[in-house]
Amino acid sequence: MSEQKPLVPYSEDDFDHEDSNRSENPHFSDVLANHLDRRQLLKGGLGLAVTAGLFSHAGLSEASVARPDPRPDHLRPGRGKPLGFTAVAVSRANTVVVPPEYNFDIILPWGEPITGRYPAYLDGGLNSGADQEQQMGMHHDAMHYYPMSRGPIQGSRHGLLAMNHEYIDTDAAHPTGATWIDGVRDRDQVRKEIAAHGVSVVEIVRVGDKWRTVRGRYNRRITAATRMEIAGPARGHRNLRTAYSPAGTHTRGTINNCAHGVTPWGTYLTCEENWAGYFVNRGTRPREHSRYGVSATVGRYGWESVEDRFDATSKAGSATQDYRNEPNHFGWIVEIDPFNPRSTPIKRTALGRLAHEGVVFAKARPGRPLVAYMGDDAQNEYIYKFVSKDPYIPGRANGRLLDSGTLYAARFHDDGRGEWLALDIEDPAFRAAAAAKGVEFADQGDVLINTRLAADVVGATRMDRPEWGAIDPHSGWVYFTLTNNSTRGTAFPVDEVNPRGPNPHGHIVRFLEQRGRAETRTFVWDLFLLSGHERDSLDPNGHALTADSIHASPDGLWFDPNGLLWIQTDMSGSQLNSGPFGNNQMLVTNPKTGQLKRFLVGPAGCEVTGVTATPDQRTMFVNIQHPGEDGGVWPAGGLKARSATIVVTRKDGGVIGT
Numbered sequence: 001m002s003e004q005k006p007l008v009p010y011s012e013d014d015f016d017h018e019d020s021n022r023s024e025n026p027h028f029s030d031v032l033a034n035h036l037d038r039r040q041l042l043k044g045g046l047g048l049a050v051t052a053g054l055f056s057h058a059g060l061s062e063a064s065v066a067r068p069d070p071r072p073d074h075l076r077p078g079r080g081k082p083l084g085f086t087a088v089a090v091s092r093a094n095t096v097v098v099p100p101e102y103n104f105d106i107i108l109p110w111g112e113p114i115t116g117r118y119p120a121y122l123d124g125g126l127n128s129g130a131d132q133e134q135q136m137g138m139h140h141d142a143m144h145y146y147p148m149s150r151g152p153i154q155g156s157r158h159g160l161l162a163m164n165h166e167y168i169d170t171d172a173a174h175p176t177g178a179t180w181i182d183g184v185r186d187r188d189q190v191r192k193e194i195a196a197h198g199v200s201v202v203e204i205v206r207v208g209d210k211w212r213t214v215r216g217r218y219n220r221r222i223t224a225a226t227r228m229e230i231a232g233p234a235r236g237h238r239n240l241r242t243a244y245s246p247a248g249t250h251t252r253g254t255i256n257n258c259a260h261g262v263t264p265w266g267t268y269l270t271c272e273e274n275w276a277g278y279f280v281n282r283g284t285r286p287r288e289h290s291r292y293g294v295s296a297t298v299g300r301y302g303w304e305s306v307e308d309r310f311d312a313t314s315k316a317g318s319a320t321q322d323y324r325n326e327p328n329h330f331g332w333i334v335e336i337d338p339f340n341p342r343s344t345p346i347k348r349t350a351l352g353r354l355a356h357e358g359v360v361f362a363k364a365r366p367g368r369p370l371v372a373y374m375g376d377d378a379q380n381e382y383i384y385k386f387v388s389k390d391p392y393i394p395g396r397a398n399g400r401l402l403d404s405g406t407l408y409a410a411r412f413h414d415d416g417r418g419e420w421l422a423l424d425i426e427d428p429a430f431r432a433a434a435a436a437k438g439v440e441f442a443d444q445g446d447v448l449i450n451t452r453l454a455a456d457v458v459g460a461t462r463m464d465r466p467e468w469g470a471i472d473p474h475s476g477w478v479y480f481t482l483t484n485n486s487t488r489g490t491a492f493p494v495d496e497v498n499p500r501g502p503n504p505h506g507h508i509v510r511f512l513e514q515r516g517r518a519e520t521r522t523f524v525w526d527l528f529l530l531s532g533h534e535r536d537s538l539d540p541n542g543h544a545l546t547a548d549s550i551h552a553s554p555d556g557l558w559f560d561p562n563g564l565l566w567i568q569t570d571m572s573g574s575q576l577n578s579g580p581f582g583n584n585q586m587l588v589t590n591p592k593t594g595q596l597k598r599f600l601v602g603p604a605g606c607e608v609t610g611v612t613a614t615p616d617q618r619t620m621f622v623n624i625q626h627p628g629e630d631g632g633v634w635p636a637g638g639l640k641a642r643s644a645t646i647v648v649t650r651k652d653g654g655v656i657g658t
Helices: 028-044 047-051 187-196 428-436 444-449 451-458 573-577
Strands: 100-105 140-147 157-165 198-209 210-214 219-221 225-232 250-252 257-262 270-271 331-335 346-348 356-361 369-376 378-381 383-391 404-410 417-422 468-471 478-482 506-511 524-531 553-559 565-569 585-589 596-601 606-614 620-625 645-652
Touching: 028 417, 100 210, 140 257, 140 270, 140 620, 140 645, 157 257, 157 270, 157 606, 198 270, 257 645, 369 444, 369 478, 404 506, 417 428, 417 451, 428 451, 444 451, 478 553, 565 606, 585 606
Parallel strands: 140 606, 225 346, 257 356, 356 468, 468 553
Antiparallel strands: 100 645, 140 157, 157 198, 198 210, 198 219, 225 250, 257 270, 270 331, 270 356, 331 346, 356 369, 369 383, 369 468, 383 404, 404 417, 417 524, 468 478, 478 506, 506 524, 553 565, 565 585, 585 596, 606 620, 620 645
């Protein structure tokens, strides 16, 4: 492929949007021309790569890797079925667009009452902080549907939705935006904003062809003020001690909850992403603050002006007398039992402290360790894996399985191999790497509180914003979205796994563990998809994207039980507001055939994020986050735009996507 000019002028006013490689690095299409040969080998299955001798020097014998079915896709049983819907065109309309074979409905908008005294939503931002504590939070994100009845039919008509609320919009939350008086925020506004963060658990039921909220005992709001326990190696660490918890064993709240995970025992994991900006430290910032971006001037919403815990400046003689360590209570994965509304959420520190996007589990196999994969959503950060110390035992496993084990960071080699690097103070290679770089860690709790620094030390591969992960239920391939990176090619060079410099459109990488055992320390990898416009992209079959599939900035990622991979986008700035891609969207691909089509387009200004389905796969739930960022209002008819969940069904009642 030859170098192409951007379709719209490159904008300096926001992030990295259109393709504009101004560096001396080779253009990504030139890199991909060399990479495609290997990519095509991997696409057909690892056995072909072994036959070509690609992995012989890596110690991966032909017997050690999964061999593919040698028949073409269209001859493999059940593998050649086309996606059964009409692709949706790019749209800039302020509405949700689905295929003509589908319908959608809107449920659970921000502010809908779900618990307590069920205070009614007051349009125009008029609800109080106390009201918000009993209502749906703001800016819906990841979610999971839990059936409440046995069997695919009844379980598909009655269940719980557990849902994240990532952040808030002060202009929408209040009648006239954030109020400041002499440098101090209005106290009730801050209470409302804290309550609009976190997680909602809501019981829903299908009545006829509509889903309704049930005013039931499971409904719950977990906010940025909810009391939580700290567990794992960092529990009680000296860098977690605060005036609220001198022992360093408890904390308050969870914030900036983006993607999620579901444990094999059925609990909900919510992930704390861009939490650092909520805090301020106007003094000397330790590495636990500076490496994560804690502000030196003012917090994101100014909460520190009324809530002392968001001011991490050292003000007293010891950590137990102020909140210098409060930022260290965030950046974790939080476990919630959706069926026990009285349970205390638990922060599982063995999974590391970072800008957690989400967590996805490999298939749990009895008697073997439990394995989870995570992405750190920031430019030039890392992909991680956790392997439990104890084996998974069905019926006995619980959250304590997540409290001891080994955290790894990924290194992707240019030849298609990869390895997992232990972030473990007991590991000789880790200790040697830290010593070589003059970095000291006091104990494993210190390693985990400083997870990013630990990954720096071992030389993990810096990635182009690793976000959601998903695992193919049929093949075991692990997929990660790499959303974009404006600094690739300048701050850090391009490489085979991050081949654009800069990378405005993003891509999807996938990898497969050696011998199909997730707990192993070596893997092989492949570029699955290069996002972009028709002239500068690659679909799963190595062809350019078409009008039915062009997109940019892939973010959300989810495999349904049928093996279809759903991809959601998070464009912003000029990439969202102009150019060829239209509004943010959701696409679907069948990795077995490589077919990729646009399924849904969201309203203007929104992000399409979060997707789950009922067990029978005939009802899909999709979240629409921050609509109205272009100044419009969605859903129509109100004064304020409201994040909400849309319910998608086929008009003929069939399985979604087929």
